[in-house]
Amino acid sequence: MKWTDDRSDNVDDRRGSGGGGMLVGGGLGTIIIAAIVFFLGGDPSAILNSGASSGPQTEQRDLTQEELGIREFVRMLTKENEKTWANVFSQNGIQFHPAKVVLFESATSSGCGTAQSEMGPFYCPNDETIYMDMSFFNELQSKFGAKVGQFTVAYVLGHEYGHHIQNLLGTLGKIDQLRQSGRYSETDMNRVSVANELQADFYAGVWAKQTDSREKILEPGDIQEAMSAAAAVGDDNIQKRAQGYVNQESFTHGSSAQREEWFMKGYNTGDIRQGDTFDALLK
Secondary structure, eight states: OOSSSOSSSSSEEOTTTTBOOOEEEEHHHHHHHHHHHHBBBOHHHHHHOOOEEEOOBBBOOOOHHHHHHHHHHHHHHHHHHHHHHHHHHTTTTOOOOOOOOOOOSSSETTTTTEEEGGGGGGETTTEEEEEEEETTHHHHHHHHOOOOOOOHHHHHHHHHHHHHHHHHHHHHHHHHHHHHHOOHHHHHHHHHHHHHHHHHHHHHHHHHHHHHHHHHHOOHHHHHHHHHHHTTTSHHHHHHHHHSSHHHHGSSOOOOHHHHHHHHHHHHOOGGGOOOOOHHHHO
């Protein structure tokens, strides 16, 4: 993809800073469950805040030239998300304010508890921040079969920024109220979660379309990279690789086909009003 000259000041790069903070307790099994349930998802605190213990400290170090380049790339993507969504909100008479993005390695503190690299990228609504350990993209390719390129990072950040858009529009708050009411079964809430995640994919597609219309960022193969990433983190693909079979009732993010479908709907329409996944899936 083509880079623009824009950079955001809302990126906090904590890599190389040392520390490591508190590591969440619960054992490796808890971390694996969290990685599957919250892959490219929302608030991870429900599973991971089950206790904490002091973790090993890492030494401070200087970032490599490659890591500095990644920071600039993420700053550029973050700014393009800010510009696109500010335009969309303005067109619809809604007030917008940007999310923050934190780059970290291994572990760091967040408003939703301890962020760990095993969890994959996530959005924390408590502090309106996206947390990303860039080693996730190596895992995405080696363990989940995605073709990883620069637009893979753009898709993932676009999805997480989609959760921020949901937060600003009140969607995440309504879902949390449903969950806390206790009136809905786990299967029912899983269906709501799927609709929530697919809408974030849709918003990522809207972002790609509108940003390309403004900045001409897309190059041949970019959309295919996004499709490869979307398919890799479909619940059916993750379950097949993790346990050898698929249980559709336990889906929390949608199948590979659904994730591709809703990203492409967002990209093809470029219209935020076309993304009511809840109406489409929960009838």
